[in-house]
Amino acid sequence: MASHPQAPGESSNTLGSPSAPGWQGIANDWASDKEAFKQVPWGKAMMWIFLLSDTFIFTCFLTGYMSVRMTITTAWPNPSEVFALTIAGREIPLILIAIMTFVLISSSGTMAMAVNYAYRRDRAKTTALMLATAALGVTFVGMQAFEWSKLIAEGVRPWGNPMGAAQFGASFFMITGFHGLHVSIGALYLSIVARKVLRGDYERSGNYQNVEIAGLYWHFVDLVWVFIFAFFYLW
Amino acid sequence: MMAHAQGQQHPISLYLKIWGLLFVLSTLSYLVDYFHFHGYLRWALIITFMLLKAGLIVSIFMHMAWERLAMVYAILVPPLCLLVLVGLMATEADYVFLSRVIFFGQ
Numbered sequence: 223m224a225s226h227p228q229a230p231g232e233s234s235n236t237l238g239s240p241s242a243p244g245w246q247g248i249a250n251d252w253a254s255d256k257e258a259f260k261q262v263p264w265g266k267a268m269m270w271i272f273l274l275s276d277t278f279i280f281t282c283f284l285t286g287y288m289s290v291r292m293t294i295t296t297a298w299p300n301p302s303e304v305f306a307l308t309i310a311g312r313e314i315p316l317i318l319i320a321i322m323t324f325v326l327i328s329s330s331g332t333m334a335m336a337v338n339y340a341y342r343r344d345r346a347k348t349t350a351l352m353l354a355t356a357a358l359g360v361t362f363v364g365m366q367a368f369e370w371s372k373l374i375a376e377g378v379r380p381w382g383n384p385m386g387a388a389q390f391g392a393s394f395f396m397i398t399g400f401h402g403l404h405v406s407i408g409a410l411y412l413s414i415v416a417r418k419v420l421r422g423d424y425e426r427s428g429n430y431q432n433v434e435i436a437g438l439y440w441h442f443v444d445l446v447w448v449f450i451f452a453f454f455y456l457w
Numbered sequence: 458m459m460a461h462a463q464g465q466q467h468p469i470s471l472y473l474k475i476w477g478l479l480f481v482l483s484t485l486s487y488l489v490d491y492f493h494f495h496g497y498l499r500w501a502l503i504i505t506f507m508l509l510k511a512g513l514i515v516s517i518f519m520h521m522a523w524e525r526l527a528m529v530y531a532i533l534v535p536p537l538c539l540l541v542l543v544g545l546m547a548t549e550a551d552y553v554f555l556s557r558v559i560f561f562g563q
Contacts, residue, residue, distance in 0.1 A: 241525050251527035259528050270532050281539040285546055292550035295557050302490050320487045327483060331476035334518045341466055434520075441518045445511055451483075452507035456490055457500075 269435045273442045276404075280446050283400065284453055287393040291457075299385035301455050305369070319455050322365050323447065326405075329358035330444040333412075333437050340433035345419055348433060352416035355440060359409040366402045370395075397450055404443050412436055475517045482506050482513075 241247045241260075252258055259267045291298055302315040309317065336351035373383075373394070380395050382388040415436045424430045486506040489499055516522040521529055 244526070247525065248527045248530060251525065259525070259531070261525065262528050267528070270528070274532055274535060277536055278539065281536070281542070285539070285543050288543065289546045289550060289553070292547065293553040293557060295554070295561055302493075316487065316490050320483070323483050323487070324480065327476070327479045330479070330514065330518055331472060334472040334475075335469055338467065338469060338472065438519055441514055444518075445514045448507055448510045448514065452486065452503050456486060456503045 263431050265431060265435050266438070269438050273438065276442065276446075280397075280400070280449070283397050284449065287397060287454065290387075290389040290393060294387045294389060296388075297386045299383065299387065299390050301457075304373070304385060305455065316455060318365060318369055319451065322362055322369075323451055325358050325362050325365070326444050326447050329355045329362070330441055332358065333440045337434045337437040340419065340424070340430040343425065343430065345422065345425065348430075349416045349420040352412050352419065352433070352436075356409040356412040356416070359405050359412070359440075359443075363402055363405050363409070366398060366405075370398075393454070397454060401443070401446055401450060404446070408440050408443050412440060471517065475513050479510055479513060482510050486510075 242250055251260060305319050306313050306315045307317050308314075332351045333355045336348050336355060339347040339351060373391075377384045378391045378394070380392045383391050415432055418424060419430075419433060424432060483506075486503060489502045489506075494502060521532075
């Protein structure tokens, strides 16, 4: 590690430095006494670190839910029945949640393509796909609002409900509420970045990384939903 | 033109394939509930589909598969602490449950 091929301060050279395989590469990168995350723009690294902290928040919620569910002395309401909808006279279990899942996955798909078109500098397609993503996000929040009002009308409150364990409401409103807040903020965030794409801000700076960074946030929201869907709705 | 060093230029068809896979996996996990699977089979299926979906989203959609290992490990290793928290809470659950039974039983 003693020999430094680049002259000090010549950071542009490090951009092209190849990554040694495995642990050697990790040790080299961390021990290089310069930036740790080479080839990773700082905005992207910071977004990842923010998402890491968000992971801790959501996991704390889900762990709290797990603790409650493992220690209650009354029966937990059956999510399959609580979230069932009657469509055409037939009760279909969990159907709204399934549709919400598909909507969010679709929004992740359009976002991934938006990032791709952004790096190809196709502004019209990028903007359209990002706005489609935001629209799907708003649809998701709308369906969540419908679900909340349905449960509130049925008497579910954070401190109790007619179906079973009192902690059901607290867990439900806390977890889905915090996730819905993330989706809402994400839709706003994407709209702002989409406007900048359309206006040509990134064309002038020659750097479309902000689209990818916004995409990271959006995919994370989808990722969190995968865990909520599995642990809260299916368990 | 500035070459994109991270290699984030992938064909659109890759994203469409992953999108399709996520749809299939979501449908499968929904069917677990629809067909009323119970017990260990249900849990195993739910966890498997969940981890597959999470893996696809993080590695392909979030481009983790193409990042440098120093970055990947900086993000993926710290959440392992959370597994310790989950383990602690799960171990403690029996005791809390018994305390509640005794308390509410009085």
